[in-house]
Amino acid sequence: MSVLDHLDDWPVDNVAAAIVRDGSTVAHHGDPNRRFPLASVSKLLTAYAVLVAVEEEAVDLTSEAGPPGATVEHLLAHASGLAFDSDETQAGVGEQRIYSNTGFAVLADTVATATDIAFADYFAQAVCEPLGLSDTDLDGPAGHGVRSTVTDLARFAAELLDPQVLAAETLADATSVHFAGLDGFVPGYGRHRPNDWGLGFEIRAEKSPHWTGSTNSPATVGHFGQSGTFLWVDPDLKAACVVLTDRPFGAWAKPLWADFNDAVVAAIRAEHRA
Numbered sequence: 001m002s003v004l005d006h007l008d009d010w011p012v013d014n015v016a017a018a019i020v021r022d023g024s025t026v027a028h029h030g031d032p033n034r035r036f037p038l039a040s041v042s043k044l045l046t047a048y049a050v051l052v053a054v055e056e057e058a059v060d061l062t063s064e065a066g067p068p069g070a071t072v073e074h075l076l077a078h079a080s081g082l083a084f085d086s087d088e089t090q091a092g093v094g095e096q097r098i099y100s101n102t103g104f105a106v107l108a109d110t111v112a113t114a115t116d117i118a119f120a121d122y123f124a125q126a127v128c129e130p131l132g133l134s135d136t137d138l139d140g141p142a143g144h145g146v147r148s149t150v151t152d153l154a155r156f157a158a159e160l161l162d163p164q165v166l167a168a169e170t171l172a173d174a175t176s177v178h179f180a181g182l183d184g185f186v187p188g189y190g191r192h193r194p195n196d197w198g199l200g201f202e203i204r205a206e207k208s209p210h211w212t213g214s215t216n217s218p219a220t221v222g223h224f225g226q227s228g229t230f231l232w233v234d235p236d237l238k239a240a241c242v243v244l245t246d247r248p249f250g251a252w253a254k255p256l257w258a259d260f261n262d263a264v265v266a267a268i269r270a271e272h273r274a
Contacts, residue, residue: 003267004029006260012228012247018154019264020240023162025154032150035135036244039225040187042138042146043104045127045156047076047200049119050107051170052126058114061199065110066103069093072110075103076199077178082106097184097195104143130165131155144225150242153231157240160221160233174199175221175235186210187226188249204232209254213261228253232261239268 007015007029016030038045050072053059061073070080070093081091082100090098108119115122120138128136132155136148163171177196184195186202189209196203204212204220211224212232222232228245241264243257 003027003260003263006263007243010245010247010256011252012245014246015243016150017241017243018150018157019268020154020157020161020242021238021268023158025158028150028154030150032154033135034244035147035149036229036246037225037227038146038148038153038229038244039144039227039249040101041153041223041225041229041231042142042144043200044223044231045136045146045148046104046108046123046138046142047174048156048166049123049126050076050111051166051174051199053111053115053122055166055170059110063110063114066106067093072107073178073199075100075107075110076174077197078103078184079179079182079197080106094179095182097179097182097197099185099187101141101143105141108142127156127165128152131159148244150244153242153244154240157231157233157242161235161238161240175201175203175219177203177205188254209258211254211257211261213258213263213265215262215265224249224257230257234265237265237268237272 018025018028063072065072066075066080067089074080078097078099079094081089081093082103083090085101112119123138133152136152138146175198181194183193185191192207196205201221205218217236220234224230226249228247231242233240
């Protein structure tokens with residue numbers, strides 16, 4: 001798709017991207033095998049590993065984890081009350097949507113304890129190996145320590161459109177709102193009322209401003225990372241988009257990301273009509 005050529009105008013040194021439809025990459029841009037740090041896009045992959053552990057009955061969504069009264073479900077949905085990057089609790093369990101890297105570190109420890117497998121190894125076995133993500137690894141915190149490529153993330157996006165590793169019912173639940181009505185902040189995009197989130201997946205809903213396009217459906221799910229990365233899946237379009245850059249997220253990204261994603265949505269819709 002020529003829409004990806006717009007990425008050549010972005011103020012970044014390196015960018016790679018892919019559009020996925022019907023289980024395969026229909027367009028790509030840049031070096032699809034260049035490895036980038038994903039920052040918080042890591043949370044999608046980490047959450048997937050945790051959900052595999054749930055299906056394997058190593059842990060349960062109702063398993064206690066984190067602050068007293070919190071569960072695996074609360075941690076995945078950023079509803080445990082844990083602070084962004086410390087063990088401090090900033091709210092009661094289930095009271096606010098407080099985006100928390102610490103919560104994902106607790107999830108990793110919880111799965112590692114339950115399985116007696118180091119979480120990075122479990123992550124590789126549960127997600128990377130079955131999906132053939134040969135250039136993806138967790139070499140740092142579970143919430144933001146994954147490195148990967150567009151090739152691998154396109155495979156992961158195809159899984160999100162047609163799950164094979166997880167049961168379809170599990171993924172449908174993970175991409176539905178948990179603890180509805182909670183307010184909170186999307187980092188870099190301000191406070192939203194409500195701030196809808198699934199189990200590791202941010203849900204676009206009616207948020208504005210937002211890093212996806214204004215024309216993405218409210219059911220769009222995904223994540224962006226402070227390293228200048230994002231991945232979204234729009235079930236209404238039956239399509240996904242991955243963009244990885246080497247410039248940290250900042251003011252430069254907001255208009256470019258939104259305009260680009262609107263252009264991608266328009267191009268996909270035009271192909272549907274053709």
